[in-house]
């Protein structure tokens with residue numbers, strides 16, 4: 124349903140960041156985008172949401188199509204109206220506004236008659252937000268702010284939800300909760316593109332996955348295939364398959380030796 128073909132993007136005139144990236148989001152699925160720092164994950168989401176220009180970047184070639192529309196030609200507000208909605212990077216909430224007011228802002232593009240149903244859905248998903256609806260967003264905990272950022276995006280009734288590292292800076296238990304929320308949102312019918320450095324959580328939640336390396340898709344497959352791949356284990360899962368949070372020193376086997384031995388596999392899969 125969302126289809127990215129041969130996408131090349133950059134910042135300024137010389138820096139190329141995404142290098143011929145292809146990605147398809149199948150209906151009803153969660154797609155995880157993994158990659159280390161600077162691999163281009165946020166740049167990919169910015170390209171989809173039309174916000175690359177706000178960061179001094181641009182799409183140089185390739186296309187992003189959604190339900191017959193060429194998203195790569197649309198301004199950010201038009202991308203949102205088309206149903207592709209990004210939860211803000213770095214969980215930017217409006218700190219001086221209440222939880223309720225933040226959600227109201229998220230619902231501005233939603234027809235008035237449906238806003239209260241969207242709000243009810245968000246409050247059902249995040250009981251903590253319901254309890255704190257009159258609290259200023261700036262006083263929420265990090266996890267609650269992340270929930271509010273996701274809730275705000277849901278207020279726009281996304282047909283595809285884009286999430287940029289929702290686990291960033293959160294404790295393991297909260298990361299699990301965020302993963303479960305992503306699953307619930309998806310089960311309620313919303314496809315999700317989930318950019319994550321926490322590969323263990325992302326691969327638990329996703330159906331399909333890609334790993335970006337220096338702006339290129341280095342590995343792609345089902346989430347199960349990636350979770351079982353030695354290269355992925357060594358590079359992104361701390362060498363242990365990602366069933367926990369990587370805090371067991373005995374299992375934290377992402378050694379230099381493993382990284383060296385797994386590199387050729389990655390290179391072989393690189394376009």
Ligand SMILES: Nc1ncnc2c1ncn2[C@@H]1O[C@H](COP(=O)(O)OP(=O)(O)OP(=O)(O)O)[C@@H](O)[C@H]1O
Pocket residue numbers: 134135138140158159160161162163164165166167178179180320
């Ligand atoms: N506004 C910008 N102007 C110039 N270069 C940028 C800009 N934003 C990102 N970059 C560069 O683009 C590359 C990819 O960055 P991006 O933020 O997309 O990576 P990422 O995979 O999301 O990394 P992280 O996990 O650290 O956020 C990096 O080399 C980064 O320095």
